[in-house]
Amino acid sequence: MAKDKKLVEAITPMDVDFAQWYTDVVKKAELVSYSSVKGCMMMRPAGYAIWENIMQQLDARFKETGVENVGMPLFIPESLLQKEKDHVEGFAPEVAWVTHGGNEKLEERLCVRPTSETLFCELYKSIVGSYRDLPKVYNQWGTVVRWEKTTRPFLRTTEFWWQEGHTAHATAEDAMDRTIQMLNVYADFVQDVLAIPVLKGQKTDKEKFAGAEATYTIEAMMHDGKALQSGTSHYFGTGFAEAFGIQYSDKDNQLKYVHQTSWGLSARVIGALIMVHGDDSGLVLPPRIAPTQVMVIPIAQHKPGVLEKAEELKGILKAAGLKVKVDDSDKSPGWKFSEQEMRGIPVRVEIGPKDMEQNQAVIVRRDTREKKIVSLDALAENVKEMLDAMQHEMFERAKERLYSNIRDAKTYDEFKDLIANKPGFVRTMWCGDQACEMKIKEDTSATSRCMPFEQEQISDVCVCCGKPAKKLIYWGKAY
């Protein structure tokens, strides 16, 4: 067995420099390339295929709940953006403006959508008149632009891929139900498919979406203990409806404002996939999201029959419903192994002359590197079993890491010590006062992540000011 370092010489080890490790993995797995516009990334086939799988599987889940897809404009007139006060204040600092069409200066400048609440409001105003028109549960897949100061592939880019759902309902209850329903869709998807455990809860007023009455979030913990907000669902009440005049005639013949929601999940979750599951050899993809689940690697492929056998195995595995490729490139086997590992392909099948003599193949699991010699007659069953075990154990491992890195603090000294010296989240009681939130951020650079739905009383007083506690809340350093 060769020295391990040879396998990964191109990737900076996580422990040495986590940020550099992340960048290396993104590049070596060929997920993206940088474009000539700062913060705009070009998603390459390996990266886009992951996003395609996310879109397909999430979209299917949306549609089961009655979501309909639409396509909305890229541009928003300044006047439209400005209709909701909190919203425009929140987004104005980071929008890109179009001032010219061809050579003509525009009478009114247009912003490139940073999010599309205002556009959906414009649409709903024109198509909702009666309670019979409700609810409207629309979603769009697309990109938006936010002029970020600093950018990193997937985690924070100027233009990013996402979906944004926007709904209008007759009652506050219906809107709130939808808000929570979509948060649960996100949580289930991220946990079941991406194998990333999340904490569900509500954002504080300080952290909530510009224009929302309440924001709910799923928070994931990266390998370095930092938080990544991985999906959000907002309850708007009638704020936008009042600003945009979206009213309907109810059964009682009264004119009423609609109650709205919006919810979004972005390609940022690919960053979470990398930072939750990746290791020093590169990406590790959960089988359910991997664009290629099995790579068949022929050994000594020039020898008669080897390539043919590899293709035959691919056929068998495909017939069993798996996504399979054969690496028939003119590289050495060692190269191909490393390549498969960097790209995070869950299982590889090694097939060479020695195996063929014995009607067997070697199958290797990406996350644990567990090797198994299996009879070709039972190949598909064994590979499937391995994929299932991997999916399951990846989630369990991540969950174990998440919960073992959440610590309770009752006093402020304890809190500061934990934030400074331990990776992960800290759980405390909080008085609900924004002043304490600001002080904590000032003192420790940690921000509130969420107030979990399952509330407990772990102390009677706020960890910061000592006043009576109102909420159990998670804190952490965030991406």
Next chain:
RNA sequence: CGGGGCGUGGCUCAGUUUGGUAGAGCGUUCGGUUAGGGACCGAGAGGUCGCAAGUUCGAAUCUUGUCGCCCCGACCA
């Protein structure tokens, strides 16, 4: 927007202190040998040194300006 770093073949970089007309490794192309953890030999292709102005007989190197990127902080999915 503050702090730090960096712009030289596709990539990573050396050369800049002391000015003399551009180099290495990797990749790539062709030919051959190899093959169970990043194989090897031989031959080739590929660069107005980020951009602009200046100093000089002569600038990758010195001066001034400018643009861009990366990393760390303040804000966001």
